[in-house]
Amino acid sequence: MFRCGSSRRWWAELRALGADDRGMTTAEYAVGTLAACALAAVLYKVVTSGPVKALLQSVLERAINVQF
Numbered sequence: 298m299f300r301c302g303s304s305r306r307w308w309a310e311l312r313a314l315g316a317d318d319r320g321m322t323t324a325e326y327a328v329g330t331l332a333a334c335a336l337a338a339v340l341y342k343v344v345t346s347g348p349v350k351a352l353l354q355s356v357l358e359r360a361i362n363v364q365f
Contacts, residue, residue, distance in 0.1 A: 343349055 344353070
């Protein structure tokens with residue numbers, strides 16, 4: 298059976314270990330990298346789609362041909 302003092306000390310040490318969150322773990326890096334790649338793929342598909350491509354081209358042409 299634990300004495301009251303040693304039990305408190307053990308829980309305090311356990312909480313201190315869990316509170317030490319200085320960075321991401323390997324699994325978190327993997328999930329973050331996967332999410333970033335998925336977002337990049339979706340954005341690439343959107344930007345290279347026909348309507349968006351035409352819109353971007355018209356905006357750039359108007360910006361280049363602006364009269365000062």
